[in-house]
Amino acid sequence: MSTTNISRRRFLKSSAAVAAGVGITGVAPSFAAPSAGNQSNIKNQKALVFIMLDGGNDSYNMLVPYSQHHYAEYNKTRSNLALKHPKLLALDGFKDKDNRTFALHPSMPEVQDLFAKKKLSFISNIGLLVEPVTKESFKNNSAKLPLGLMSHSDQFKHWQSARPNERINQGWFGFMADSIQPNPKLNQIPMGISLAGRNIMQDGVGSTSYAITEKGSVGLVVKPSRRQSSDMRELNRIILKNFEALLNYKYDNDPFKQTYLSLTRKAQSLHEKFRDSIKSVRVPGRFSGSPLSQQLKMVAQSIKAADELGTPQQTFFIRYMGWDHHDELLDNQQRMLRVLSRGLGEFQASLDQMGLTEQVVTMTGSDFGRTLTSNGNGTDHGWGGNVMVMGGPVDGGKVFGRYPDLTLGSSNSLDVGNGVLIPTTSTDVAYAELAMWFGVQKNELGKLFPNLHKFHDLSSGSLPLGLIKQA
Template sequence: MKTQITRRELIKAGASVTAGLALSGVAPSFAAPSPRPQSIALNLRPQKKALVFIMLDGGNDSFNMLVPTSAPHYREYQQSRSNLALSQQSLLPLSGFTDKQGRTFGLHNSMPEVQALFAQKQLAFVANIAPMITPVSQAAMQNGSAQIPLGLLSHADQFRHWQTSRPHQRINSGWFGYFADALQPNRPVSEIPMNISLAGSNIMQNGAQSSHYSITDKGSVGLIVNEQKTPLNRELLDSFEDLLTADYQNDPFKQSYLALTREAQAQHEVFRSATHNVRVPGSFSDSPLSQQLRQVAQSIQAADALNTPQQTFFLRYIGWDHHDELLNNHAEMLRVLSKALGEFQHALNSMGLTDQVITFTGSDFGRTLTSNGNGTDHGWGGNTLVMGGDIQGGQIFGEYPSLSLDNNPLNAGDGVLIPTTSTDQLYAELAHWFGVQRKQLNALFPNLAHFNNGTSLTGLIRA
C-alpha cells in the first residue's frame, strides 16, 4: 500500500483540489483572486505597542535551526538529514525546556544571542507552522481531498500567504493593513502611517484604505536637496519649491504625480524631524538587517513625536533558498539573524521598551528533511521564533514533529512535513496583544475557526 506521495504529486494536488472545489460550487473564492481589498470593521484598543515582522525570504531550513538533541530523536534527525545533519556536539543547548515527549533541543551554533534570549525567557519558538486553510492529514493528501494553500511550494504564493494569512485566496491586503484602516481611518496626508516598511512595497501593510511608509536602514529618504547654503543649491531648492506649488489643472497625470510628491515630502520632513535627535543605545553590526532594526528601534522611540503610538514594521532578509551549499550559507545567515535580534532586543530593553514590542519571523515555507545532494528543496511546515518582553519565553509552542521519514503521518512525501500549527493561530495571539478583541479575530483570520475550535496559541503571551 502506498504510504507517501511524491513531491511532484504534492504540487499537482494543489491544482486538483482547487479545480474540484470550483467545479463543485464549494467556496468558489478558493480558486479566484480577490479583485480588491475588503475592509474589516475592527475596534482596536489604543495603546503603545509595536509588532515587528522579519520575513526570511526564500524558505529557511528551520529543522537545522532548531534540532532535537535527546538521543533517540537526534538519531532520527541524523538519519533523515544524512549529509546535512549538524553534529550533536555543535548544537547550543536550550536548557530548561523539555517537551511532552521528553525531547530536548539545541540551536544551530551560529545563534548564541538567540540561545541567550531563550534562556532569559524573552524568546520562544513556534514549531511546524505554515499558512493553512484547514488541518490536513496524510490520507487526505494521498486521496486528493486536502484543502491546501494556493500555490503550495511556490515562493510567490507562500510569501503572499504569510502576509495575508488567507491561503485560500490571492489578495493584495494584509492584517497589518487592516490595523491601520481601524486606527488611522482619516489620516492627514502629512501624517506618518503607523505601518512602516524597511523593505519597500509589501502586501502585509496594505489595507482597504491604508498603506505604509517606506524608510531605509539610513532612515527616511526625502526629496530635499543638499541643504548647504551654496548658490547652486539655493537655485535647485527654489526650482523644487516652484515644482511643488505649480498647478497643472489641465494635466491629471501631473496633478496626481505632484500630489504624491507633496505627500512624500511632507511625510519625510515629519519623520526626519521626529527621529533626528533620537539615540539608540548599544552597538549594531554593519549588516543591513542590524541597521534596519536600529532604525526600527529609533522609530519606536519616536512614536509619540510621530503621533503613531501603535506601529507595525515589515522587514525582509533575502537569500534563504538554499538548494545548494546549505551548510555554509545557512550558518552565515543564521549568524546575521541572531546578532541582529540580540542587538535589537538589548536596545529595546535599555530604552525601557521591553514590554511594548514583539518581534517575529516568517519564511516562505520549511524545507525538505531529505537532502538533494548539497541542499534542500521547498517544503511546507517549518519553525519560527517570537521575541519580546511579553512573550512566555524559554518554550517551544505548537507540536515539534517527528523527523523520521518512516511511518511518519506528517511526511507528505520526500520529507515535506505537513504543518500542525496554522499561522492564523500565531497571528491571532499577536493581534489580540496588539488590541484586537477576541470576538473579532475570526473576521481578521477567517480560517482560524478550523483549528482547535478557533483557539490561538494560548500561553504564548503573558496574561
C-alpha cells in the same frame, strides 16, 4: 556641492509608497481596534516587527532535537546535512510532551541567550493552512490546500495576507491599520513602516506602508554648510525654491500629472516629518554592520520616536533575502543564521536599555520549511517549519506547537514525501494571538483571520497558543 544625494529612482519609489489605496480593490474587514488618537505615553505604545526570511529557511537545522534518541532520529534523516551534536547550542530548561530537549544551530549564541532569559520562544511546525490536513486527505486530494503550495511567490504572499485560499494584495497588518488609522492627516506617518519597500502585509484597502531605508526616510534635503561659498548657498536656495514651486504647481487640465504631483508632495511631507521626528533620537547599544542589523537599528529608532511620529502603534516589515538553499546549505545557513542571531540580540538589547521591552514583539516567518531529505548538497521546497517570537510580552524559553517526529515515510503521519511535513500549527493561530496583544478584540478575530475558527474555538476562554503572557 553640499546637497544630499537624492536619486530619481529612490525618490519615485518613496512617492509610490505613499499611494494609500490607489488602484487597490477589496473589502476591508470591519473590526474593533483601539484608536490611536490619544495614545501618547509609553505604556500604550506597541510595535509588531515581522522579519521575513525570504526563500524558505531550512528551520529543522535551526531548531534541532538534542536528547539522544531524538537527535539520532534527526541525524539519520538529515544524512549529510545533519549538524554535529557536540557543536549544537543547548536550550536548557525546556522539555516538550515527548520528553524531547532542543538545541540551536551553532551560529546562534544570541538566540540561545534570549531563550535562556525567557525573552524568546519558538513555534514549531507552523505553516499556511486553509483547514486541518491529514496525510490521508492530502494523498486522496480531499484536503483544501493553500493556493500554489510550495511556490515561493504564492507562499510569500500568503504569509503576509493570512488568506492562503485567496490571492489578494492586502495583508493583516494593513487591515488593522485601516481600523486604527482610518483617516490620516497629510503628514501623518502610516502605522506600517517598511524596510523592504511596498509589501502586501502592510497594505490594507485604505492603508499602505511608509517605505524607509536603514538610514531613514527618502526625500529632497538641501543642507547648507558653513564652508560653502556665497555662490553655493545661493544655488542651494534656488534648488529648494524651485522644488517647492514644483510641488505647489497645479495641473488643472491634467489629472494624471496632478495626481502624481499630489503623491510626490505627500512623499516629501512625510519625509520631512519622519526626518524631523527621528533626527535627535539615539538608540543605545552596538549594532553590527550587516544590512539586517542596521535595519533593526532604524526600527529601534523609529519605535523610540513613536510619540514624535504620532504613531503609538506601529508595525514594521523587514525582508532578509537569500534563504532558498537548494545548494551549499550548510555554509550558507551558517553565515546567514549568524547575521540573524546577532541582529535579534542587538535589537532586543537596545529595546531593553530604552525601557521598551514590554512594548515590542518580533516574529520571524519564511515562505515554507524545507524537505528533511537532502538533495545532495541542500534541500528543496517543503511546508511546515519553525519560527521565532521575541519580546517581553512573550512567554519565553519554550517551544510552542508540536515539534514533529523526524522519521521518514509511512511511520511519520506528517510526511507526505521526501520529508515534506504537514504543519500542525496554522499561521492564523500565531497571528491571532499577536493581534490580540496589539489590541484587536477577541470576538473580532474571525473577521481578520477568516480560517481561524477551523483551528481554534473563538468562544473558548483560552488563548490560541498561550504564546503571549497573561497580564
